[in-house]
Amino acid sequence: MDGGVRVRFAPSPTGFFHIGSARTALFNWLYAKHSGGKFILRIEDTDDERDRSEFLDVLMRGMRWLGIDWDEGPTVGGPCAPYFQSQRKEIYDERVEFLKKIGRAYEKDGAIYFKVSGEPQLIRDLIRGDVVRREEKDFVIVRSNGKPVFHLVNVIDDMLMRITHVIRGEDHLSNTSKHTELFGAFGVKPPLFAHIPLILKAHGPGKMSKRDSGALVEDYERDHFLPEAVRNYLCLLGWSPKEDREILPIGEIIRLFDIADVNKNNARFDEKKMAFFNGEYLRSLGADEFCRRSVEILGACGIDVAKFDGAYVCAALLLCQEKLRSLSELENFTEYFFRENFSRDAQALEKLRAKYDIGARLREFKVSFEALDTVDEKSVEEALRKLSSANGIPSGEYIHSVRFALSGRSVGPGFFGLVSVLGRDTVLARLDNFIGAEKM
């Protein structure tokens, strides 16, 4: 605690990691990184009706997935431990006693109330400017069951953890006058505030809720989004690097980010643009990195690529990289490289049959393919072009017919690459297989 910037993300573990919370965490993290300060994770588990320990895992997993690490908090500790409010009861009790002693707290109906000063509160907000609000009613700080309330613990912890900037959702702006009252009663200057705009649902009224599609961080992980892409998109909801830039590495974002530049108005979440970002990141992934992530995902789909030659696996995957819009398509896009009983698109086959004599094209292709010494991309293409002009049949007719026999699909990676990666034996076997089945 050296006088530098100290920010915190203080979620209540609910079992979901909402995309809006993630962005709040992200903005705090960015600001800490930008200013060389500390980012603290504090768990506000004061509501025991809702809080469960396993819910914490969802939260921490989501944060780690997005690459948002914390300097102090659960699992890493820190000078202000404990970082769970459920473990700080003595601290709160002591402060409540203090408030009672100075005449700012009193009991009523078994609960403890804070006595407001009634003076207008000045909220210094880096995003909204100065906001003035007045609290008129005393409010509960300790419930009749002895549990402290959010407003109280929030302020005490921010004070004790020497938080310099409170960056949180705008839904808290109206509460902030309660908090400044409390800071005042403790004789402490409130931190600077920064109330960031809310994320509204894509369609219809109100803010995004956990039931809206695309609202949960864990859904993106499940659907194999690239976390860098999600993070980059989130940065742009309420903030802009300007100069018409959108996709930029996190280091650059950290350098450019400043909390005072955050927009005032709410943003609507756009899944289409999110998907676009994901595609951009996917295509720009280096070969090694792309293969590494792909192998992992395929493994989860029950495709163990370890039994194949490493070069083959990589070649097959890379063939598909430029075609993928999302890694969630990976299994369907690549399975025929790794499974003999790959699925076949019956509808696509019907369409091809209606246009082409598939059997004849396959037999003709097979003859010329068998005559090939090598099956690299170039020689396959040459052979096919020759075949096409010799028989006066468009090359597409061969390509589409053979593609289906080899992959069970009408779309996929470049045809010549596909043939050369699968290799002579597999190509021949699948051609025979298909021709045989057609005869029956």
Add this chain to the structure above:
RNA sequence: GUCCCGUUCGUCUAGCGGUUAGGACUCAGGAUUUUCAUUCCUGCAACAGGGGUUCGAUUCCCCUACGGGACGCCA
């Protein structure tokens, strides 16, 4: 109802008194391609309304409308 915050293409945004109001996503058309995807062109599309201030307002002020949020012994 009371209080607080906001308002540039459908969406995310740039703009901070004088601009043909820029970019991105989406959508539409075209080029390339064996398919799909990519890539590349082109196009559609915005300053909520009304008053001020000013030589001049998208930019500053006020009002209205609309949107959002808060008004719990939830956080």
